[in-house]
């Protein structure tokens with residue numbers, strides 16, 4: 001079997017058009033969705049991510065505010081800036097680019113963002129709301145994965161989903177979103193014994209491990225849906241996922257490539273969350 005490719009780039013482009021239309025509607029009601037991004041220090045990868053977020057905002061007609069802070073900024077100064085943004089009426093989403101320098105407590109910073117503007121979906125209140133099936137900002141990468149499946153008409157209810165990886169930003173929340181949609185979910189991680197035993201039973205596998213080409217054909221059953229979250233560099237310096245695409249795509253039913261799979265959905269869902277926040281602020285007026 002040769003897998004059908006789930007084209008994240010195309011699906012993201014379609015979603016972005018829909019978002020841009022909604023942005024125009026909100027603007028005609030006097031609200032321009034605004035996203036503030038705080039970047040601390042000069043981590044090269046973070047600078048690239050932040051630039052891409054600014055670009056996406058502009059393309060979709062949103063307001064974007066970039067706040068750059070020196071590596072040495074104190075935790076207090078950062079928290080004061082977040083407090084100011086929590087109050088700013090032109091800002092509907094606040095994102096602090098991670099990782100932060102070691103002297104700053106990441107958890108404290110995340111919790112200082114108003115849950116109403118937490119468009120990354122990392123605040124414990126939004127996580128709790130997501131877990132209990134309430135209205136919440138969903139974390140962007142897991143949310144993007146659910147949209148990829150929905151747009152590919154892949155049903156979830158009753159399916160066995162195996163998530164490899166249990167990070168707070170990808171593995172844990174994506175499993176929860178599958179559970180919310182009535183899947184049976186198994187989590188695997190670095191201490192799982194006999195990974196292959198579990199992954200071989202999966203109708204849908206999500207690989208969020210951070211190890212290049214880690215999931216092989218022997219890990220999956222014929223026709224499985226394989227979602228590759230990984231963004232890695234192989235020995236040759238080439239971008240690759242957590243799934244060995246060449247061999248797994250011969251056996252899977254569906255597969256996301258890297259690049260052009262999950263990646264483009266993450267920023268798209270960030271834009272969607274900012275739009276949602278702006279629309280909800282209108283209802284609170």
Ligand code: NAD
Nearest residue numbers: 141165166167170189190208209210229230231262263266
């Ligand atoms: P992480 O390092 O926080 O977590 C990795 C997880 O993999 C851990 O829970 C660990 O238990 C598990 N793991 C490690 N070794 C394992 C093994 N041998 N067997 C089974 N499980 C094992 O990583 P993360 O932040 O969740 O990111 C995972 C990957 O996804 C990375 O490549 C990252 O760059 C990528 N990522 C992509 C996007 C995107 O937008 N596409 C967003 C976030 C992360």
